[in-house]
């Protein structure tokens with residue numbers, strides 16, 4: 040950071056952190072951010088638009104987002120007291136880190152344990168709060184390395200363990216027996232199982248939340264076609280939710296988002312199912328076609344593909360970008376990620392354009 044009049048006031052951790060900025064620029068086909076295509080029917084669009092046209096703009100929204108939390112709770116078979124909603128699950132992650140940051144007896148600073156590679160916000164959000172991050176590499180099949188996780192938990196004494204399943208960017212789920220071993224090795228830490236992509240997966244981990252009192256799950260509507268609303272949530276024990284409400288901004292979810300997200304969860308299940316069927320069908324087709332032309336593709340339970348390129352990922356990324364197609368390259372991470380790109384499943388036409396262009400880089 041360049042020196043400014045306020046430099047002496049800024050928390051030192053910011054010096055080593057870059058702001059999270061999605062790739063800028065204009066691209067015909069954006070397959071970089073794990074959004075889903077807009078396949079809503081005209082009728083559903085009209086209903087969402089009506090929900091967004093919120094009356095009473097002069098009043099604050101419901102501070103407790105009661106209806107939205109009830110909609111999440113009904114879908115998950117829990118009570119609304121076991122749900123906290125956030126401006127995306129990003130905000131829920133930040134709330135958890137802010138609330139649970141008391142250093143453990145043998146730890147000088149609060150710590151979290153997570154995997155690598157995984158969703159970057161666990162790491163970023165922790166670091167800017169002065170929380171130490173221990174990252175345990177996933178194994179060769181992108182599954183949990185149980186002994187590595189156990190060592191990190193034993194020596195690191197983390198407050199929170201973040202595990203995404205299915206995982207971003209690798210696309211697969213963590214095996215349940217490995218998850219159980221990790222959970223059982225950390226009875227004093229909060230285990231956050233992030234299910235952002237669960238709608239595209241054949242399995243879920245909600246039963247682990249019911250079995251273990253220290254397990255919570257995260258969810259979002261961002262991946263099922265409603266990223267613009269910025270609505271995510273955590274499901275966990277009512278006493279934890281009670282504490283988290285104290286940290287949350289009082290009106291953290293704007294009224295249009297509360298209303299539209301409630302509608303999506305309560306009444307647009309058919310539309311979401313149509314989207315999920317499209318994504319899963321296209322995901323399998325893209326996997327087959329990519330494999331046929333010589334790319335390695337990890338089995339995906341999400342709305343994106345984790346693709347191994349023969350050439351350095353930057354070359355593939357730049358070539359696709361020059362054709363107006365944006366994907367996510369992991370070249371900068373180096374090591375075993377140097378030849379990996381992540382490609383979101385788009386509309387059939389977008390996927391076709393990607394497949395045509397990428398064939399040049401075998």
Ligand code: PMP
Pocket residue numbers: 072073126127128129130158203206207233235236258259260261266269270271
């Ligand atoms: N968790 C995971 C694993 C993700 O990949 C993402 C989005 N990239 C999020 C959470 C954030 O979701 P939201 O839009 O709800 O903040």
